[in-house]
Amino acid sequence: MRSWVVISVLALAGCGEHLGYNPNYQFGSNAYGEYRVAREAALVSGDEPPATIPIALPAEAPTPAQIAGQDPVPVPATMGVRRKAAVAAPAAAAAPAAIAAPVTTSGPYPGSTPVLVRYAFAAQHAPGTKIYARNGASAATATRVCAGFATPSAAQTAFLAAGGPETDSRGMDPDGDGFVCGWDPAPFRQSQL
Structure with missing residues (x-):
């Protein structure tokens, strides 16, 4: 009896549509979604599909100057990970200039x-x-x-x-x-x- 309840719950869970967190996979919510709606409509009706596929670039993509090494690349957030601070070396034991x-x-x-x-x-x-x-x-x-x-x-x-x-x-x-x-x-x- 218990196994039937588990199977029923799993079957019901599988019936729902998974929208996910990525808006690129939802119809009509952005430019790519609108393109997908127009493409599907064109395929069903036999019309000409849209010629241009819109793309969305990442919000924090590196600029060409950063890729060429002219501008410093911003350091990404560490997602809450913190490194332990080092104990400062005594001033008398200061190292010579690095080679x-x-x-x-x-x-x-x-x-x-x-x-x-x-x-x-x-x-x-x-x-x-x-x-x-x-x-x-x-x-x-x-x-x-x-x-x-x-x-x-x-x-x-x-x-x-x-x-x-x-x-x-x-x-x-x-x-x-x-x-x-x-x-x-x-x-x-x-x-x-």
Whole structure:
């Protein structure tokens, strides 16, 4: 008996027309809907269908100047996602002026900079210098998580891909320096490309 009630409710739910939230799929509500009404009427009556199909561009499409890189592209809203603020480095430990990261000339992506090299050049502080606030992280958790990676470079790449160094959802960076599992940025800061 209960299964018949469920089947009946599902059958009734399937009978309704799904209008959706996209107005492009509704007849007559916009220019494209009016075109569809005219086209259907022409197909049924045998008349000539409309020659021009109207299109609607996105409201926030990039301009040609933004595509060419002349104007800055606006940063989209993060939909409520907030990043944790970094702990400011002491003034005495101010890093020297940043050096431009090298660019590869060969390999699968010529003209690009590998992720770890880019991060090593961006993070000019020494390993062990607390830069980011970490709450509840422990060395035991970091050791356990790091054991799952073949190399420190693989662990650092995974850490960066998961939102690091700002966030540390897996507890890989208990000291808050932005370097995990013993990864050393010094070899990556040398121009070896």
